[in-house]
């Protein structure tokens with residue numbers, strides 16, 4: 001045994017320097033770097049010591065254990081020596097050779113992108129060619145070492161795990177040039193360009209960036225040069241398993257850019273189905289490119305599949321989720337975008353995010369005082385339709401729209417808006433809905449009717465909040481859904497009655513054909529019994545027309561007026577209560593009414609008439625020296641202005657006495673005429689009528705009850721000079737649009753609340769307190785706004 | 797300034813000339829209508845008996861024709877005469 005061991009050691013001692021020398025020469029021939037013998041000498045000394053130890057114990061022939069361990073030390077030392085020699089050689093030769101190519105070729109003029117591309121392609125190709133050569137040389141070296149090591153089994157085992165590709169990658173790229181990352185990044189970008197330019201699919205403006213200054217005829221050459229270089233570099237990377245170390249981060253960031261660009265390109269394209277197009281795009285462009293860069297492999301296939309099923313689709317889903325509010329606005333034109341989103345919503349957390357995002361959009365864009373109730377309703381109706389397409393269980397709709405419903409419930413004019421869009425002339429979704437869904441009227445009271453045969457059955461998703469009543473999810477038609485905001489039909493019917501009353505009283509025309517048609521539609525939906533009041537109201541109008549004609553014929557000549565006075569006689573229990581205020585009327589009108597009463601009682605002996613003096617409409621013309629102004633106003637307004645015919649000016653106290661009304665009521669009525677710029681208050685509590693229409697041109701200051709009235713009046717002249725300046729800063733039209741929206745929705749508001757709201761909802765409108773108040777005053781002076789008690793309201 | 801009225805649309809309500817508010821038979825408001833009617837006024841008129849009691853016409857007709865009413869006014873039990 002000891003003789004064999006001795007011979008192996010001797011063989012090793014004698015052959016190793018020769019083997020290493022041989023290796024060195026191989027490496028040296030592959031690179032220009034000179035060899036360094038110092039390590040070799042050092043390692044030879046270490047090896048010598050190991051050999052001596054081995055032979056030392058070989059003398060004690062019978063001590064097997066010591067000999068075995070000495071042999072292991074020898075093999076280990078040999079392995080260390082060989083591997084460190086290989087590593088040292090890679091470090092000393094392969095790495096510098098590679099980096100030298102990249103570092104020593106000067107980059108051309110920065111501004112010339114075509115030249116930079118060419119330079120980068122050539123440089124990378126050259127560097128990787130050098131790398132490939134030196135790794136190949138080390139491979140040969142290592143094969144020789146392995147060959148030698150076969151004579152010592154324990155040595156062979158120790159060095160077999162050594163992988164030249166792995167070691168080379170680790171050593172060469174351990175300390176890259178600082179600019180290397182940027183170079184590879186651009187190289188990868190270039191490779192996609194060269195790959196995609198063939199197919200005309202170069203995203204963003206890369207094409208421009210890469211070859212803007214390249215003459216048209218040279219582009220093909222550039223593309224080929226880049227193509228050849230990238231093919232060469234990628235094949236070195238694939239052969240030497242360098243994809244992860246060198247390329248992968250940049251391939252991923254490249255894909256990220258492509259996915260983002262592709263997603264961006266699909267923004268707002270709600271009419272087309274983008275989901276499928278996205279899949280086709282991946283198959284056509286990124287997939288072949290990835291195979292080109294990474295080589296055919298399972299990993300590459302997985303990456304492509306991930307790109308399709310997750311990456312791009314999630315990016316598209318996120319885009320559509322943020323766009324959902326607009327998709328709803330565009331519905332049904334956006335039906336394809338909804339189908340996409342429906343297909344892309346895979347994870348429960350996506351649905352949760354969607355609900356959250358959409359709720360936030362609703363709150364930000366719709367549920368604020370600046371939005372019109374009709375607009376909120378329109379969007380809500382659109383949301384009902386759109387979200388049902390997205391999720392027929394109704395869970396998303398319910399979760400998203402709960403705040404919308406709550407908000408609509410809190411708005412005073414919601415019912416009125418719903419009702420008026422049901423019955424208005426203008427084309428409206430709801431009106432169509434009313435006409436179309438009458439067949440299923442009263443479905444909510446009939447359980448068997450709620451099963452719609454055409455609806456496919458779908459189970460309620462697991463994340464549905466089952467604590468919520470499911471009625472919403474089941475209710476099928478939009479009008480029922482809207483009515484359910486209020487819980488009952490009755491409130492709705494009441495509101496219709498109020499609306500109808502307003503319409504009939506404010507037009508006071510006997511022509512009600514349209515209202516009769518509406519009533520028929522509403523009867524079908526709400527049931528005849530519920531619409532009885534409205535039916536009586538309309539009947540009253542028809543009957544009034546007939547009675548009025550008969551009564552007018554019986555009127556004595558003595559009370560005849562020089563204007564028509566027609567009467568509508570109501571069945572009092574069927575109309576909403578009218579707010580009645582004491583309203584003294586002009587004597588001739590009162591006389592006429594008395595005679596009318598008498599004539600009516602001849603016609604209907606067992607019935608009596610009771611006047612509602614404050615209700616009605618009077619059309620008057622105010623004749624001035626220089627022209628006339630016409631108004632249609634409530635009788636009280638007419639009576640008030642008639643007082644000025646007799647006397648002018650009036651004090652507030654005198655007017656209160658003459659009209660038998662309270663100070664507040666008189667002020668309110670005066671505010672109307674002041675807003676119309678017919679009456680002027682000057683000084684305080686003294687009122688007079690303008691004498692010429694031309695006088696209306698004088699800008700009046702709105703009276704803000706919060707501030708001292710004298711002050712407000714005093715300011716008229718003082719601020720006149722600054723007005724022009726202020727108006728320039730303020731977009732008056734826009735500002736008025738906003739103010740009128742707020743006031744339409746909220747009735748009346750003080751100036752500072754309006755200002756706060758504008759700050760919140762129209763932050764782009766630069767406005768300060770002072771110019772806003774001046775704006776309001778001007779609006780009051782223009783008759784667009786009225787002010788009382790420090791609050792502003794719209795003049796209708 | 798002169799004010800010229802061009803048109804005046806006035807509003808009034810009608811009431812039956814009766815002291816009570818409700819019909820003694822159906823307990824509905826006189827200015828409404830009886831339980832069988834839908835529309836008030838001419839469609840559901842009032843009648844006065846010789847005893848001066850007043851009812852919806854439909855109510856008293858139904859009443860006097862019912863077997864145990866014996867043609868008596870339900871308020872004063874006198875014979876009902878129009």
Ligand SMILES: [Zn+2]
Nearest residue numbers: 819822852855
């Ligand atoms: Zn009755």
Ligand SMILES: [Zn+2]
Nearest residue numbers: 830833840854
């Ligand atoms: Zn009746």
Ligand SMILES: [Zn+2]
Nearest residue numbers: 847849869872
């Ligand atoms: Zn009687």
